[in-house]
Amino acid sequence: MIRYLDLILRLAIWFLLTADGSLANIIIGVGIALLLPRSYTAPGALKDWLRALWGIVVAIPKAYIEAVEIIFRPHNHEDVTMERVKPQRTPGLIFLDIFLITFTPKTIVLKYHEQGWYEVHRVRRRQPR
Known part of the structure; x- marks a missing residue:
């Protein structure tokens, strides 16, 4: 089941990048999605994928x-956390996590560290002191 979700994610990225629904583009997208190397790390659980999709x-x-x-309401204070x-x-779930963080206007992922951290830039309103 996870392989199908991974394939669907790759095809969705392909169609978002190309914005073309022609038969030739679909065939090329399926071919590329199947040829891209697979990750053989710990398989993601279906529950994690469903949570990520619900997060979207x-x-x-x-x-x-x-x-x-x-x-x-202007947001003029910036933090990097x-x-x-x-x-x-x-890797597919990490991509979706980065997408979710970056999708909202107040946050963007600056860098993904291989040690297991996201560097996130946020804008917020300055709190009165």
Whole structure:
């Protein structure tokens, strides 16, 4: 089941990059998705994939809310923090985690450290002291 989710993720990235639904593009996308090397680290559990997909569904309205907040209430303070990667994440799940963090307007992943950390840039409102 995880291999199918990995294949679907690769095809989704391909179609987002090419924005072409022609038969030739579909054949090329399937071919590339099948030829890309597979990761043979610990297999991701179906539960982790479902949580990541649910996170995408939740991130869409959150992104709109944050965009409106930034428009009407200026965010002029910046932080760079380190966030721990969840244990036993496959490369596909790490990609989805980075996508979710970067999808919202207030955060962006600057770097993924191989030791298991994301370097995250955030904008926020300065808290009164």
